[in-house]
Amino acid sequence: MATTEHVSWPVGNCLCDKPLVMNHTSSPDHPWGGATSYRSLDCGECSKAWYLSGSHLVNLASERSVEAQIAPLEKQATSFRTQIGSLTQGVLKRWCEQHGFPTKKQEWETASTAGLYTGTLQAFYKDRQTKSLVQVLRLFADSDTFRGLASSSEKSDCQRLQADLKKVEQQISELRRGIQRVRYKELDLSARGSTGGGQS
């Protein structure tokens, strides 16, 4: 019967300088692999205020306060993305209405030429079985296709929204950089084994 071997050993020091950043590995005892591993912060003191994220410890209180500042900005960003989405959908809908297509093959040919569909004819047939033409086509706000199909007021509205969105996204990433994170001290793993191993 297959069993799995679990091994844990310290790979780093927590903030009170104890070797309590642990690595855990599970390897099934068959030869075709499938080992998984993860790290955890096992210090009771440190884990009250910090959590492990990759090679860093992240301060929970600092993250909470930054996320609270970010929340209203995320709402703004979502609203800008929604407005950009309905602008491009409006242009796409108009394009579909302006073209009367007698066959699906002609839909595909015209949409592909216009840059509104990138898949094969077979994929298009499949998509169209369950979706309307507007749902199948894609129009991106920053594409030449959009600039070719939109009116000048739609283009300027879109540019303004994209600029607003970019500004908010920059504010969000600047705030995120302010979350307190500390790189934990990695232990010298080459010493493992010579000191009697670290298996638990």
Ligand SMILES: [Zn+2]
């Ligand atoms: Zn600690």
